[in-house]
Amino acid sequence: MAIANSQSSRISAGPEREPQRRGRACWAEIDLGAIAFNCQALCREIGPSTELMAVVKANAYGHGISGIAETLVTAGASRFGVACVEEAVELRTAGVDAPILVLGYVPPWEADRVVRLDLTVALATRELAVALDAAARRIGRRALAHLKIDTGMSRFGVLSSELVPFAGVVAALSGIEVEAVFTHLATADEPELPLASEQLREFDRACADLARHGLMPPKRHALNSAGAFSFPEARFDIVRSGLMLYGLSPAPIPSVPPLRPALTLRARIARLRRLEPGTCVGYGCAFRAGRPTDLALLPIGYADGLSRALSNRGAALVNGRRVPMVGRISMDQCTIDVTDAGPLAEGDVATLLGSDGDETIDAVEMAGWRDTIPYEVLTSLSIRIPRLYTRDRHTVTVAENGAIVNNDSSSY
Missing domain, CATH: 2.40.37.10 (Lyase, Ornithine Decarboxylase; Chain A, domain 1)
Incomplete structure (x- = not known):
């Protein structure tokens, strides 16, 4: 040299x-053309009847929430998913008015901020439900929620056996509007393992129980990036995509379209x-x-x-x-x-x-x-x-x- x-x-x-x-x-350097290309490719694959939720937690997987939000909306994402309220605040500050689902734990003391910012929460505890209902009454706007079911991940969510009573409690709170029910798969990127299929069957049973009791919300979703291609029959109303938006596949799944890092x-x-x-x-x-x-x-x-x-x-x-x-x-x-x-x-x-x-x-x-x-x-x-x-x-x-x-x- x-x-x-x-x-x-x-x-x-x-x-x-x-x-x-x-x-x-x-x-x-963040290539907005690549972000748009990947988002459009995923929208084409999942079809017009399924919404794409762009998951931008952890600073949009290191790419920067504020810098890519507008590109994702223009390219077809109709919703956003974040891990915490602070990330949702960043989206709202950047001018994003699309629905935002806070996928992670939301403590009850965040209820007022959630309602004022028109955020949607992953709802799995009575404490948060009561806090949201009270905040909605104070502010004069309904709180938005997706019921989260733990079908086998053993993390956040209501167990299937407790779902119907919990949904009944939430339904009695006039300040809360439940838009959807959802779950998350532990092995979506390893479809050869049986757990993901078992979780989807458990999710179907849980949704059927809600429907029998007149408690089924309008929408449901279960799949992330890998799941959308490992289990295309379960794309339902919304697909939550993270890593693929940024140009990488979480697993060598043959049906994944070409992506651009x-x-x-x-x-x-x-x-x-x-x-x-x-x-x-x-x-x-x-x-x-x-x-x-x-x-x-x-x-x-x-x-x-x-x-x-x-x-x-x-x-x-x-x-x-x-x-x-x-x-x-x-x-x-x-x-x-x-x-x-x-x-x-x-x-x-x-x-x-x-x-x-x-x-x-x-x-x-x-x-x-x-x-x-x-x-x-x-x-x-x-x-x-x-x-x-x-x-x-x-x-x-x-x-x-x-x-x-x-x-x-x-x-x-």
């Missing part, structure tokens, strides 16, 4: 090497250094150069979501070539061996997730290095990483610390 040491050589090499005027030297993670080289054989790198001297080694420092670390588990295991892309991560990932920086990467200068770009030339590193591959799942890879990305939202390769919006700040991408 040839290292260019002078500032003038970096600037003269082209716009990709211009120094930043503001902002961090690491960022995520939306997120690319990059960082600029902050320092280039030639190491002599035997030189230590990073905390604990976890890597020692075994040859004359060209080392590049990247200003991104585990506080940004680049897991410490990638130490001496991960890779990056530089000049269209794979290069290994060496030494331990630090809180705010990491190092890569660029000896075989060709000519480089400080300020050049390394890709941690995404494509460079003919090479690609996706969240599935990175998850393998970390012994985890792609969900964790994406949702781990810190809010302090700037997000650049692009369309047709042009940046249209920039978010810093989760907030849309401007439409100027010249800093990155």
Whole structure:
């Protein structure tokens, strides 16, 4: 590798090497065209009689709620799903007026905020039902709810054996409108296992019990991204899609349509250094150069979501070539061996997730290095990483610390 040491050589090499005027030297690029493509593909697959709920919990799986919400609505999503009230607040603040279902636990003290923001809750406790009813009476607006049934996940939800009495209690509360009933499958991405099919049969029995007692809501839903393709006969009224919206399939299911990963993670080289054989790198001297080694420092670390588990295991892309991560990932920086990467200068770009030339590193591959799942890879990305939202390769919006700040991408 040839290292260019002078500032003038970096600037003269082209716009990709211009120094930043503001902002961090690491960022995520979110392709809004890919988000729209994936959303439209899923809408076509599930058909016009089934609504698509876009699940945007955990900061839209690391992609940024505020930056992608409008694109999802335009592309066909009619509802949103979040994990907590705070995420719903972010959607409402971004101007989203579509229905929002809070899929996770909502404590009773959030009832007023839920009603004022016109949110829908996953309802499974009498305490929350009573609080919602009281809030609805105070505010003068009905509280919206989907009854959540635990059909075998053993997490949140009403057991089937307790469903009819619970639904009867809720029906007697005039301040609550129950729009739907739903469940969640434990093994939707492993359809060869029997549990998901057993859960769907239990869900059918529970819905039939509600219908016999005149308590069945207008809608029902049971499937996430994987379930929509593993069990297409159970798509019902709504499908809840998360990971597939962002361009990844949770399992190798043959019927899943082509998808486009939306997120690319990059960082600029902050320092280039030639190491002599035997030189230590990073905390604990976890890597020692075994040859004359060209080392590049990247200003991104585990506080940004680049897991410490990638130490001496991960890779990056530089000049269209794979290069290994060496030494331990630090809180705010990491190092890569660029000896075989060709000519480089400080300020050049390394890709941690995404494509460079003919090479690609996706969240599935990175998850393998970390012994985890792609969900964790994406949702781990810190809010302090700037997000650049692009369309047709042009940046249209920039978010810093989760907030849309401007439409100027010249800093990155």
